[in-house]
Amino acid sequence: LIKTVPEVASVFGKTGKAETATDSAPLEMMETTIQLKPEDQWRPGMTIDKIIEELDRTVRLPGLANLWVPPIRNRIDMLSTGIKSPIGIKVSGTVLSDIDVTAQSIEAVAKTVPGVVSALAERLEGGRYIDVDINREKASRYGMTVGDVQLFVSSAIGGAMVGETVEGVARYPINIRYPQDYRNSPQALREMPILTPMKQQITLGDVADIKVVSGPT
Structure with missing residues (x-):
């Protein structure tokens, strides 16, 4: 999207934060560094303000807000005020x-x-969340506790670490979770298979009500 603006020469992106306590960026923050072409290559009448206006119209992603600030200045603002802009x-x-x-x-x-x-x-509002309301009585019929179902949901959807792989001097965690087809909609989650302690195969919908709810972003 950013590259569609003619004055943009190159774009580099970063998602997340560095593995250090001194990085003030939140995990959900995406940083994009934009290098512009020399001004003599800009369209007639274009200014920095007009480029920013065009970028704002072009880069519109649900749940994300644009902030056009030099990277180092942005970090200083965040550290000194807790706000991701010069004035807040x-x-x-x-x-x-x-x-x-x-x-x-x-x-x-x-x-x-x-x-x-x-x-x-x-x-602050407009977020959409999957709410898994576990039925304690139904779970107990299959020999499961609320904690058992919660552990299953956490592992099957969010993933669980089962080991490590060593590549040279670096270690990387091995995580497993259910394929995308099993967790890409509320209906798919309801049909997600569970193996109970009694070796019965049931679905998540047999022991929990699953619905989409509104909440904070």
């Missing part, structure tokens, strides 16, 4: 929906302030 407004409250509405109202006003290049309120 923190909204506090007890009701997420009220915080969301207030933050979006502030965003709309901030965009009208002269000199502001971009303003964006982080959305």
Whole structure:
């Protein structure tokens, strides 16, 4: 998407954070370093502000917010203020929906302030989650506890470490989990096979109710 903007020369991306306590980036943060072409190769009338506006229109991904800041400056801002931008407004409250509405109202006003290049309120609501509600009574009929079912769900969906592989001087964990076809929808999760302590084969839907719920992002 970024490379479709004619003024962009190259793009390099990084997901996650470095394995060090000094890295202030959260795990879900994606950093993209953009190198622009020399200004004499830009389209007539193009400026940095116009390029950022075009990038904002082009790079629109659900659940993600764009922030156009030099990498080192971004780190300094995050370490000193806890906010991923040079200037930030923190909204506090007890009701997420009220915080969301207030933050979006502030965003709309901030965009009208002269000199502001971009303003964006982080959305607190709109996340979608799979809720696995384990039925204790049904699980006990098959000789299983709530903990047994939770361990199965955690391993089958999230993965479980079963060993390590050594390549040269580096060690890498070996994780296994069910194939994508078994966990790519609520219905697939309901039909996920479980082997009980009594050697019976049942499905996750036999011992749990599975539904999609809304929650914080």
